[in-house]
Amino acid sequence: KQEVTQIPAALSVPEGENLVLNCSFTDSAIYNLQWFRQDPGKGLTSLLLIQSSQREQTSGRLNASLDKSSGRSTLYIAASQPGDSATYLCAVNFGNEKLTFGTGTRLTIIP
Amino acid sequence: DTGVSQNPRHKITKRGQNVTFRCDPISEHNRLYWYRQTLGQGPEFLTYFQNEAQLEKSRLLSDRFSAERPKGSFSTLEIQRTEQGDSAMYLCASSLDTRTGGNTIYFGEGSWLTVV
Numbered sequence: 001k002q003e004v005t006q007i008p009a010a011l012s013v014p015e016g017e018n019l020v021l022n023c024s025f026t027d028s029a030i031y032n033l034q035w036f037r038q039d040p041g042k043g044l045t046s047l048l049l050i051q052s053s054q055r056e057q058t059s060g061r062l063n064a065s066l067d068k069s070s071g072r073s074t075l076y077i078a079a080s081q082p083g084d085s086a087t088y089l090c091a092v093n094f095g096n097e098k099l100t101f102g103t104g105t106r107l108t109i110i111p
Numbered sequence: 112d113t114g115v116s117q118n119p120r121h122k123i124t125k126r127g128q129n130v131t132f133r134c135d136p137i138s139e140h141n142r143l144y145w146y147r148q149t150l151g152q153g154p155e156f157l158t159y160f161q162n163e164a165q166l167e168k169s170r171l172l173s174d175r176f177s178a179e180r181p182k183g184s185f186s187t188l189e190i191q192r193t194e195q196g197d198s199a200m201y202l203c204a205s206s207l208d209t210r211t212g213g214n215t216i217y218f219g220e221g222s223w224l225t226v227v
Contacts, residue, residue, distance in 0.1 A: 004153075042221070043115075043218045043221045044202065046218070100156075
């Protein structure tokens, strides 16, 4: 079964610190992987998309990496800010035209 | 381009009633997806369209659920004879054909359904 896991479920970090969010998946034959942000009661905002042939993608303070052989992806957030507080979701396209999501990591940045 | 638009944003209905949600995708996107999300969980795939053709339906989509995309533009998701277990946020998303380049999938703000 193709599954996506995100641990921890919640994380609190003081403002200004760098942090890493983790995502693991059960099948290394992925098509791509996408990181999303979700604010309470809102829809999903796409942050980064990594193709299966890529190792990482960067956007501003965000950097996402992909290691297919180990079934892992990380989202690195530099110099965290209170506005970064949200739930971060990892989603994998296993090549079957739909995304399989993890349950997310709820991030709180403490001012 | 205003992104993926969904309405209504919130719907409260009595058990047994029918509800319909509408999704307007990003204009040039040929793929449209419906997902369902409950509290504390990640979104779960329901169905998707390539233009007007519905190509896949999840087993989560019971016979009470029907989705259409009649002209390959907007889509509707109808739930008949609603049950309390249908309470969730229904998310619509769109993208260009992901086979060719794995394009980003963009989500709307979601439609919250509460069945009382």
